[in-house]
Amino acid sequence: MTRIAIVGVAGRMGRTLVNAVQQDAGATLAGGIVEPGSSLAGADIGELAGVGRLGVTAVDSLEAIVDDFDVLIDFTSPQVTLANLAFCAKHGKRIVIGTTGLSDEELAALDAYRDRLPLVFAPNMSVGVNLTLKLLETAARALGDEGYDIEVIEAHHRHKVDSPSGTALKMGEVVAESLGRTLKEHGVFAREGQCGPRTDKEIGFATVRAGDIVGEHTVMFATEGERIEITHKASSRMTFAKGAVRAARWVADRPNGRYDMQDVLGL
Numbered sequence: 001m002t003r004i005a006i007v008g009v010a011g012r013m014g015r016t017l018v019n020a021v022q023q024d025a026g027a028t029l030a031g032g033i034v035e036p037g038s039s040l041a042g043a044d045i046g047e048l049a050g051v052g053r054l055g056v057t058a059v060d061s062l063e064a065i066v067d068d069f070d071v072l073i074d075f076t077s078p079q080v081t082l083a084n085l086a087f088c089a090k091h092g093k094r095i096v097i098g099t100t101g102l103s104d105e106e107l108a109a110l111d112a113y114r115d116r117l118p119l120v121f122a123p124n125m126s127v128g129v130n131l132t133l134k135l136l137e138t139a140a141r142a143l144g145d146e147g148y149d150i151e152v153i154e155a156h157h158r159h160k161v162d163s164p165s166g167t168a169l170k171m172g173e174v175v176a177e178s179l180g181r182t183l184k185e186h187g188v189f190a191r192e193g194q195c196g197p198r199t200d201k202e203i204g205f206a207t208v209r210a211g212d213i214v215g216e217h218t219v220m221f222a223t224e225g226e227r228i229e230i231t232h233k234a235s236s237r238m239t240f241a242k243g244a245v246r247a248a249r250w251v252a253d254r255p256n257g258r259y260d261m262q263d264v265l266g267l
């Protein structure tokens, strides 16, 4: 039985994760962490998640439950995630990270932990998106050098703070790598005013933020006369949460290393 603690337990993903852990026979809910000083400390995390009383109380520091859990699941923000990573490395824990929007420096800091603990880090934990990444590799190899323009379009709810989404960036990276390009050189993240026609090799990104959209991603390969679109639409956060719980159970008996959902799913 994998003992899981959830940091950011009162957030959109945190609440969904409580539900997902409850539904998984191989996992048990060992704790939930809210922001330091939060008025929600002391609340029952089942009640926070809307699934009824579970007898597990939210705490506002990891120290308070250090002996209670094996794997931490973290869907919060970059700075909070890096602090939790340091805590897990120090205390011999494992961690599953879904947080997106890390800067290059933050990504390098995260990567430096690869030899210090077992960690899973992925911008999207759904099976569907991870399969889509494989489809994109194939499509890019077949089409990318044949005069097809590549654009990534994503849409999310009005509360999302990072843009483009971590998933959109990952999709762009997969396509770019398949074609021997880099997003540093070929990614185009804004077009406004007299910006001129697109260049052949650029990979464009467009972002929509509106209402309660859970998460939608399309990669378009367009040329004269036809257009291919590979789309994934999430209609419930449960798809991410179930993937994260699967990752937590998987990483529970792995050696130190940085893994992603492709590793977890064996894709």
Ligand SMILES: NC(=O)C1=CN([C@@H]2O[C@H](COP(=O)(O)OP(=O)(O)OC[C@H]3O[C@@H](n4cnc5c(N)ncnc54)[C@H](OP(=O)(O)O)[C@@H]3O)[C@@H](O)[C@H]2O)C=CC1
Binding pocket: 007, 008, 009, 010, 011, 012, 013, 014, 033, 034, 035, 036, 038, 075, 076, 077, 080, 097, 098, 099, 100, 101, 122, 123, 124, 125, 126, 162, 166, 240
């Ligand atoms: N990889 C994937 O599959 C997915 C990744 N994500 C990513 O997960 C992240 C979170 O998304 P979402 O759940 O929508 O965001 P929310 O803002 O709803 O949740 C984040 C939670 O973290 C809490 N928090 C902030 N600081 C701390 C702290 N120091 N200790 C404990 N908790 C803290 C926040 O509390 P407060 O509100 O009080 O500040 C909030 O409840 C984003 O980066 C998002 O892009 C989202 C979905 C899927």
Ligand SMILES: O=C(O)C1=N[C@H](C(=O)O)C[C@H](O)C1
Binding pocket: 100, 123, 124, 156, 160, 164, 165, 166, 167, 168, 214, 215, 216
């Ligand atoms: O913030 C979200 O909600 C999501 N974020 C992830 C991302 O940035 O890719 C994954 C998912 O699309 C939902």
